[in-house]
Amino acid sequence: MDAKALFFYALLSFSAVSLRPALANNGEDPGLVMNFYKESCPQAEDIIKEQVKLLYKRHKNTAFSWLRNLFHDCGVQRCDASLLLDSTRRTLSEKETDRSFGLRNFRYIETIKEALERECPGVVSCADVVVLSGRDAIVSLGGPYIPLKTGRRDGRRSRADVVEQYLPDHNESISIVLERFGAIGIDTPGVVALLGSHSVGRTHCVKLVHRLYPEVDPVLNPDHVPHMLKKCPDSIPDPKAVQYVRNDRGTPMILDNNYYRNILDNKGLLIVDHQLANDKRTKPYVKKMAKSQDYFFKEFSRAITILSENNPLTGTKGEIRKQCNVANKRHGHEEEEEP
Ligand code: HEM
Numbered sequence: 001m002d003a004k005a006l007f008f009y010a011l012l013s014f015s016a017v018s019l020r021p022a023l024a025n026n027g028e029d030p031g032l033v034m035n036f037y038k039e040s041c042p043q044a045e046d047i048i049k050e051q052v053k054l055l056y057k058r059h060k061n062t063a064f065s066w067l068r069n070l071f072h073d074c075g076v077q078r079c080d081a082s083l084l085l086d087s088t089r090r091t092l093s094e095k096e097t098d099r100s101f102g103l104r105n106f107r108y109i110e111t112i113k114e115a116l117e118r119e120c121p122g123v124v125s126c127a128d129v130v131v132l133s134g135r136d137a138i139v140s141l142g143g144p145y146i147p148l149k150t151g152r153r154d155g156r157r158s159r160a161d162v163v164e165q166y167l168p169d170h171n172e173s174i175s176i177v178l179e180r181f182g183a184i185g186i187d188t189p190g191v192v193a194l195l196g197s198h199s200v201g202r203t204h205c206v207k208l209v210h211r212l213y214p215e216v217d218p219v220l221n222p223d224h225v226p227h228m229l230k231k232c233p234d235s236i237p238d239p240k241a242v243q244y245v246r247n248d249r250g251t252p253m254i255l256d257n258n259y260y261r262n263i264l265d266n267k268g269l270l271i272v273d274h275q276l277a278n279d280k281r282t283k284p285y286v287k288k289m290a291k292s293q294d295y296f297f298k299e300f301s302r303a304i305t306i307l308s309e310n311n312p313l314t315g316t317k318g319e320i321r322k323q324c325n326v327a328n329k330r331h332g333h334e335e336e337e338e339p
């Protein structure tokens with residue numbers, strides 16, 4: 001083969017990999033299935049698990065990020081890794097919104113993706129990386145192992161301006177929260193269980209100062225207030241100092257039902273956390289989860305499964321990104337829109 005032929009051969013096999021649609025032998029789109037990569041990349045799920053473990057050893061907070069990513073990606077239209085895309089010259093991406101405040105560790109998602117690319121180039125989607133890293137992070141944090149389907153493909157766009165229509169704010173009413181999650185098939189106990197994620201990680205003072213200044217929110221447990229004031233000493237937090245309060249002072253690194261005892265004790269940091277324990281629709285489930293970790297885990301697993309299956313791109317839709325922060329370069333049809 002001469003140099004030119006070799007070049008075209010390389011180009012052809014390269015695009016054959018990255019454009020290979022996810023179809024079954026009969027040419028049909030199987031949708032999401034268990035172990036989607038069993039033929040195309042049998043070690044995929046193990047590679048992700050291994051990377052999540054290695055990263056967790058080095059930076060414990062990566063696990064918080066993988067769990068939160070699952071909500072912020074799948075909760076906005078669909079699980080398509082649109083959360084991971086950088087802004088382009090024309091469009092501000094989801095990461096850049098106020099709702100995404102505090103999201104971190106994006107560069108380590110690329111570490112996971114790079115490990116997959118080394119073994120199976122162009123095969124495993126970033127959308128599946130988001131979901132499976134979230135699943136494995138839950139285990140790192142002491143939560144349940146949740147078997148989840150795969151076969152998601154990556155979206156090509158990410159738009160900051162749609163995020164607020166999907167993700168509730170820190171001070172949203174329970175009615176809106178139930179409505180937003182209800183729209184993707186998650187019922188009241190499912191919502192209560194998902195918010196149990198606030199059993200780990202942190203909340204920055206910018207999201208809390210309105211509960212402390214000019215007056216302390218009278219519903220806050222007075223025993224918790226001095227700690228919050230110490231962590232957030234200024235009514236306008238210094239943007240350069242990273243000031244935050246841990247979501248669960250008791251067991252900050254463990255995904256457990258301590259969250260429910262905290263919020264029943266009026267130690268919930270966010271207004272939504274507080275209201276979850278005080279709204280008559282959600283309070284019975286909060287009490288039940290505070291009593292039974294098994295019940296919390298059962299509902300949590302069910303709700304994470306529904307969230308992870310929200311409206312995916314499968315079959316020939318979307319693409320398999322090479323790098324999770326940028327859509328692949330396209331030739332010819334630049335103007336094509338995602339549905
Ligand atoms: C009503 C729904 C929700 C609201 C309003 C909300 C809001 C927030 C806010 C404001 C923070 C603090 C961010 C910061 O200051 O750095 C946070 C943290 C967090 N959220 Fe949520 N959240 C919601 C639901 C969820 C769900 C469903 C999950 C997971 C399935 C989740 C997982 C997390 C995690 C793990 C953190 C800690 C992140 C870290 O420490 O890096 N949240 N959330």
Ligand SMILES: *[C@@H]1O[C@H](CO)[C@@H](O)[C@H](O)[C@H]1NC(C)=O
Binds near residue numbers: 169171172
């Ligand atoms: C919620 O907080 C934001 C600031 O983060 C504020 O702009 C908004 O008005 C608040 N909404 C409600 C319903 O209190």
